[in-house]
Amino acid sequence: MRFSLDDTDGRARAATLELPHGTLTTPVFMPVGTQGTVKAMTTALLEDTGAQIILGNTYHLFLRPGADIIARAGGLHRFSAWQRPILTDSGGYQVYSLAKLRTLNDSGVTFQSHIDGSMVEFTPEKVVAFQELLGVDIMMQLDECPPTTANRDQITAAVQRSLLWAERSREAWQRRESALFGIVQGGLHEDLRAASAAGLIALDLPGYALGGFSVGEDMQHSYPAIAASAALLPPDKPRYLMGIGFPEDIVRAVGFGLDMFDCVLPTRCARNGLCFYSEGRLRIKNACYRDDMRPIDPQCACYACRTVSRAYLRHLFLADEISALVLMTIHNLHYYLELCRCMRAAIMAGRFREFQDSFLASPAGHAHDAAATDNDPGCAQAHKQT
Ligand SMILES: [Zn+2]
Secondary structure (H helix, E strand, C coil): CEEEEEEEECCEEEEEEEECCEEEECCEEECECCCCCCCCCCHHHHHHHCCCCEEEEHHHHHHCCCHHHHHHHCCHHHHHCCCCCEEEECCHHHHHHCCEEEEEECCEEEEECCCCCCEEEECHHHHHHHHHHHCCCEEECCCCCCCCCCCHHHHHHHHHHHHHHHHHHHHHCCCCCCEEEEEECCCCCHHHHHHHHHHHHCCCCCEEEECCCCCHHHHHHHHHHHHHHHHHCCCCCCEEECCCCCHHHHHHHHHCCCCEEECCHHHHHHHCCEEEECCEEEECCCHHHCCCCCCCCCCCCCHHHHHCCHHHHHHHHHCCCHHHHHHHHHHHHHHHHHHHHHHHHHHHCCCHHHHHHHHHHCHHHHHHHHHHHCCCHHHHHHHHHC
16 A cells, blocks of 8 residues: 655645555545445446445454355455455444444454344454455454443543554554554543554554544534544554544545545435535425426536436435435435545645635535434525526
8 A cells, every 4th residue: 555645735635545456536535335335336336426445344244244255256346346445444333333242351342243143253353354355455453432422431441452452453464455554542532542543653554543433413522533633643644534424524524634534424315315415415305396307416417417307306216216216326425526526626726725614604514404404405495496
């Protein structure tokens, strides 16, 4: 893996990351393909959106279909027919959010599969070995990801255990084509985040991620800790903010100096009939779109916006047609990917601050507020025109 900074503007960075399956330019959004597929998409459709890299998940792929099947296929790229880079999460987060009967100690975590009830053990070494077997471009260390409600003592223990696991992951790491990233934990405690980052940096890993930040209403409280944590990371390595978030969160985080992002929001929201666009967000089932012959976003160049109307998408969605979910997923992913392309262009042109201010002041910069209040600016706009 080779990382080079192409330009900076304030703390915002435009970088290039060369990986075995392709070269990424940052800021980069990574669509989430938990089960080895981005939901409602084929690899060809995904390539058309301009996705540079996708995310897979160790927890899910380990439980189903399992290491033997993917090894037999010759790795995750061959198994899934996606030839561009893949990053896999270690499964630490899923063990805490999905698995039952979890027991945790310094050696690893034992849990009950949510699929067949069998008991499974994850150790740092086993998780590295599985990701190497998948043949991914970037693999994440196993970490302990405590809930946001955890107290300071619990978060301190999670930081120490995650550091210990990072050291063991590094020792177990054999396949150098798969770059190993460490995960900074520490909740909203800046001193714990600093200790976590310092311990990981001493391991001289190829890249670093910030884990354990939630989405939604807590984000306002998370921004200072995200900004402070990003500033602790080495400037010559990629920085990945895990699992975040709404468009405005990503725009703010790029301003803090982060490079890589993933989130289920664009794909999950699309399947629920919610589109992100230049006016914020649009709920396709709303009656105001019944005879609205405009595309989701007249400013968008995606396949859905070039070809079909809001009225048609609403009809498909209400009729439970799968194509509605495909078309809205194409649009939402294109929106996130285009946002990253625009941020990169702004950084290269030395006008990121203007871009950020303008975006955050626009309706598109309040997609979370709009979702929380169920306010549909697209609907109001449609009413105005009729
Ligand atoms: Zn579109």
